[in-house]
Amino acid sequence: MRKFHWVHAAAAWCAAGALGCGNGDDTTTISPPDAAAEAGDATSSHDGEVPEAATEAGPPDGATSGAEAAFMPDVAGDSGSDAAGVQETGAPPADAGPPKRLLLSYNGSSQSELAAFGLDSRAIDGRLVYPGFIGATFVGRGAPWLLEQSVDVVARLDPGRPWVVGSSWNVALSDRPDGGYSYSDPVGVVVTAGNKAYVLRYTRNDVAVLDASQGVDAGAPAGTIDLGGQVQAGGDGVVEMSAGVYVASRQILYVLLGNIDKNNVGCNGYCFLCSTTHPTVVGIDVASDKLVDLNGSAPGTALTLDGYSPVFGTGAMAYDAAQDRLIVLETGCNETAADGGVGPIVRREVEELSLFTGASRTLLDLDTQGFPQSLTYIDAHRAIVQLDSTYAWDPTTSALGRTIPNAPDAFAWDGADALLGLSTRYGADGGLQGYDVVSVRIADGAVTKLGADPFTLTGGFLGGVGLWPAP
Secondary structure (H helix, E strand, O other), X not given: OOOOOXXXXXXXXXXXXXXXXXXXXXXXXXXXXXXXXXXXXXXXXXXXOOOOOOOOOOOOOOOOOOXXXXXXXXXOOOOOOOOOOXXXXXXXXXXXXXXXXXXXXXXXOOEEEEEEEEOOOOEEEEEEEEEOOOOEEEEOOOOEEEEEHHHOEEXXXXXXOOOOEEEEEEOOOOOOOOOOOOOOOEEEEEEOOOOEEEEEEOOOOEEEEEEOOOOOOOEOOXXXXXXXXXXXXXXXXXXXXXXXXXXXXXOEEEEEEOOOOOOOEEHHHOXXXXXXXXXXXXXXXXXXXXXXXXXXXXXXXXXXXXXXXXXXXXXXXEEEOOOOEEEEEEOOEEEEOOOOOEEEEEOOEEEEEEOOOOOEEEEEEOOOOOOOOEEEEEEOXXXXXXXXXXXEEOOOOOOOOOEOOOOXXXXXXXXXOEEEEEEEEEOOOXXXXXXXXXXXXXXXXXXXXXXXXXXXXXXXXXXXXXXXXXX
């Protein structure tokens, strides 16, 4: 969902530079619903992960040689009535499915922006400016979603015009912990069989359950699922819902819980110190909305991982149906040194969790690598791991493969042989100039420029890239 993960660690926050300007496209501006929760401080950033620019103790970052993932070229990857105030510039023929579009997100100081870039039109087909300083898109089953994270709103977008809101729900609810964040920070919407959708809220302990068939404006959730019983001693009182996948054969929604302690920090607030907690995975029976006991005779109902602080959103966890396992990317933590200072990074890894045995194991040790951003799992021999650089990885090996040259700063896999996304453009003086929309071939890093400067907002930072429809 997002390339740049911005984290609250104690009182320290990190933000990225701003830019972007575009014109000649269609814009919708929406106001926050009356029931929306208070937006956070515009100088704040996302909580839950340490900033990429954080100072980290431990071994220096560096690439590791290893077997290369096999990415063979396949095909080129870049090849109704209007709502009030909205015009269409890239609508498909009535009998065709939705055209491929990149859903590009930008977070400003008090407003955020979605720009829908058409891969056929090579232009912005439409855009949406919405309230709040954090937001992103989430590509779900049947439709893309907009997460207005700092104002507690999730919106189902029109599949054919993914800059137009079809329905929206307010997910603030009433489960804010004492002293907790003013916004619930929805990080994902998992749509299961039928029209049931589950909203994962990073700073809360209740899952919001929606009837996605409704046509509502700031509607109320149909129900909730309380995960407060999964809070671990030694944590910060919140389970940190990070990602979810629905396995239809079991009718179970698997939810990744970070279970970190955001108050246990070092590096002047820029890195997490290791707590006694562990990430877990819980299962929700989507027929009853009750927790499933995943671990048999062992205490509790969850399965436990060995890493620490998973990333969140679509790049956090993948389901590998062939081996019936979940694959999780975790950012790790710093040990406390003998003198009380900050020690080396540990528990930074890609981890496997078998849904057949319940056992976990490390697939890829990343303790000496840069800060993890996202994992794109493709198949048994192909995956993409984004750290400080972006790497091909063969998941049957225990080492990163080759660096993918010129990889975008934020991207989505095109389903074939390329990464589609945004690359930052700098001036001769090193200053931030803008963003290029690019297609980068995985095999050799060849770049095709598709467009430039898709955003109208400035003074903020890149929110992320989604591809709709998904491969």
